[in-house]
Amino acid sequence: xxxxxxxxxxxxxxxxxxxxxxxxxxxxxxxxxxxxxxxxxxxxxxxxxxxxxxxxxxxxxxxxxxxxxxxxxxxxxxxxxxxxxxxxxxxxxxxxxxxxxxxxxxxxxxxxxxxxxxxxxxxxxxxxxxxxxxxxxxxxxxxxxxxxxxxxxxxxxxxxxxxxxxxxxxxxxxxxxxxxxxxxxxxxxxxxxxxxxxxxxxxxxxxxxxxxxxxxxxxxxxxxxxxxxxxxxxxxxxxxxxxxxxxxxxxxxxxxxxxxxxxxxxxxxxxxxxxxxxxxxxxxxxxxxxxxxxxxxxxxx
Numbered sequence: 001x002x003x004x005x006x007x008x009x010x011x012x013x014x015x016x017x018x019x020x021x022x023x024x025x026x027x028x029x030x031x032x033x034x035x036x037x038x039x040x041x042x043x044x045x046x047x048x049x050x051x052x053x054x055x056x057x058x059x060x061x062x063x064x065x066x067x068x069x070x071x072x073x074x075x076x077x078x079x080x081x082x083x084x085x086x087x088x089x090x091x092x093x094x095x096x097x098x099x100x101x102x103x104x105x106x107x108x109x110x111x112x113x114x115x116x117x118x119x120x121x122x123x124x125x126x127x128x129x130x131x132x133x134x135x136x137x138x139x140x141x142x143x144x145x146x147x148x149x150x151x152x153x154x155x156x157x158x159x160x161x162x163x164x165x166x167x168x169x170x171x172x173x174x175x176x177x178x179x180x181x182x183x184x185x186x187x188x189x190x191x192x193x194x195x196x197x198x199x200x201x202x203x204x205x206x207x208x209x210x211x212x213x214x215x216x217x218x219x220x221x222x223x224x225x226x227x228x229x230x231x232x233x234x235x236x237x238x239x240x241x242x243x244x245x246x247x248x249x250x251x252x253x254x255x256x257x258x259x260x261x262x263x264x265x266x267x268x269x270x271x272x273x274x275x276x277x278x279x280x281x282x283x284x285x286x287x288x289x290x291x292x293x294x295x296x297x298x299x300x301x
Contacts, residue, residue, distance in 0.1 A: 062191065
């Protein structure tokens with residue numbers, strides 16, 4: 001099994017550790033993918049030298065590039081910063097130039113993070129390359145890589161029990177069982193829909209939001225099949241039941257919108273049309289059971 005050890009600073013580590021989060025954004029100032037990682041791949045945290053220790057980790061879900069303000073809106077303090085301004089300042093420090101909120105950063109979205117107590121920190125292996133600036137790949141097929149991973153397993157087993165460190169799953173198998181957070185959901189849905197509104201194909205990212213079809217409060221899962229990327233105004237109408245998407249993937253507008261607000265022309269022009277934008281993969285399309293739930297439980301038809 002290949003896994004990645006990424007380098008971070010102690011400020012990031014201490015901020016996210018204190019949150020006990022269900023997800024983190026292990027961001028980087030560069031937009032370049034550190035290496036191609038499979039979904040579900042272990043992703044460990046190493047502190048900057050001279051603190052040459054591995055101090056925690058998580059499981060890789062997605063690499064994406066986001067403006068700082070979008071990353072902040074999705075993950076908030078799970079970016080390892082206390083505010084958007086602090087996130088921008090840290091980006092500026094690495095790039096050695098002032099940054100705006102629109103500055104783009106590379107985002108390694110990780111699920112199920114874990115953090116080691118200081119007495120549990122693991123010294124880096126003897127073969128760690130001193131020239132590494134972003135991280136290094138290890139393989140459990142090698143003696144060094146296997147020894148390091150077994151040390152991680154031992155610490156997690158002592159804290160959480162054997163179930164917590166069962167053999168990692170990858171790809172869709174990981175996404176099916178993993179506990180994904182809200183920020184991860186937003187990222188997966190946005191990328192699946194190519195950052196374009198499902199109904200209008202609008203591509204202005206600040207105006208787009210990931211909507212749950214079956215509400216999260218009603219046990220709707222954080223999965224792409226339970227999501228739609230919608231323009232913010234349509235998202236609000238969708239959540240309030242004035243519009244829906246039927247199982248045939250057509251946009252439907254309730255007569256209640258006109259009756260209650262004497263308006264809605266721009267929405268009625270879209271009514272009964274097929275969705276303008278869908279994910280490439282059929283497995284990411286809205287699942288029928290979630291659409292039927294919204295139609296029966298939320299829609300004001």
